[in-house]
Amino acid sequence: MLRLLTIEFHKLRYNKASKVLSIIYFGLLTSIALIAAIKFEFGDFKLHLADAGIFNFPYIWHFNTFIAAILKFFLLLVIVSMMSNEYSYKTLKQNLIDGLSKKEFILSKFYTVIAFALISTLFVFVVSLILGLVYSDFDEFSIIVSDLDYLLAFFVKLVGFFSFGLFLGILVKRSAFAVGAMFVWLIIESMFKGYLYWQFQSAENTGEKVDSIMQFLPLEAMSNLIKEPFSRLGAVRSAANTMGEMFTKSYDVEVINVLIVSAWTFIFIYLSYKLLLKRDL
Structure with missing residues (x-):
């Protein structure tokens, strides 16, 4: 394993585009801290995001992994370009x-x-x-270490997403087309979801029926790993309660979603291997 990793990182070290994209990605991850400085003022209404509780333990694990997952497209470019370069520079054959x-x-x-x-x-x-240690109102160890399963979900999500990108990179051989194929698949899933809503429009619990089918598609499964955290925020819930709205949504990391994404990861790697076996290099 170490030998194989050494070979890959040696290739990446001499790839300027990959280094730039990686620096941008980790720079943007670090910039999450800048959210603490954001303040909104509308007349008498003032909101400082750091004071709104977004960095409170354990909510911060949910919020930060959700935001960080949005930035994964930068590393996706590294993954697909890493594969396309193998064909462009003939390093695969070598x-x-x-x-x-x-x-x-x-x-x-x-x-x-x-x-x-x-x-x-x-x-x-x-x-x-x-x-969290700087801004959280809670510093008890039991609270700090709760909800760490969002980090596991984040890891599984990235592995699944990058494995999908790796498969597409091998399939189409060009990084731009591979990224394009990823967006095309996203559109296909979205269109299929719209079709399901139309198909079940007269049925009871339409949303639940649609979700029960969509959860098995790769990008939807990855999205389900870390659900949006904004409606979980105390200030949002308070505002919703004032208007008579109640949230019954579950924000937990569900085992079924972890298993589905893990299964897709295996499928993508297996198909990548089979594709490479059949392809004349």
Whole structure:
């Protein structure tokens, strides 16, 4: 494993585009801390986000992993360009000539995906911990370590998403087309979701029926891992209660979603390997 990772990071070290995108990505993760400085003023109404509780433990684990997951597209570009460069610079063929098997080649890419996801997760953990210790109203250890399952969900989400990108990179061989294919698939899932709503419009619990089907599609499953955190915020709930609205939504990280994304991750890596086996390099 270490040998394969060393080979991949050696390639990335000499790829300027990958280094720039990685720096931008981790820079943006760090910039989550800047949210603490945002203040809104509308006449007599004043809102300082840091005082609104977004950095309170344990809510911060939910909020920061959700925001950080939005930025994953920067590392997706690194993953797909990493694969497209193998074809452009003929390094894939050279690796195989030098004795690397196709299985080892795919594993080297998958280990890189895991490494990126793990580094990102640790980075978000450190940034969140620091922000929480500075701004949180709660500093009891039991509260700090609760809801850490959002970090696990974040890790699983990144691994699944990058594995999808890796598969598309192998499938189409060009980074721009691979990213485009990802957006096309997103549109397909959205259109299918709209079709399901139309199909079940006269049925009871339409939303639940649609969600029970959509949860098995890859991007929807990844999205379900970390649900939006904004309606969970105390200030939002208070405002909703004032208007007579009640939130019954569950924000928990559900095991079924972790299993579905893990299954898709296996499928993407397996298909990548099978595609490489059949392809004439």
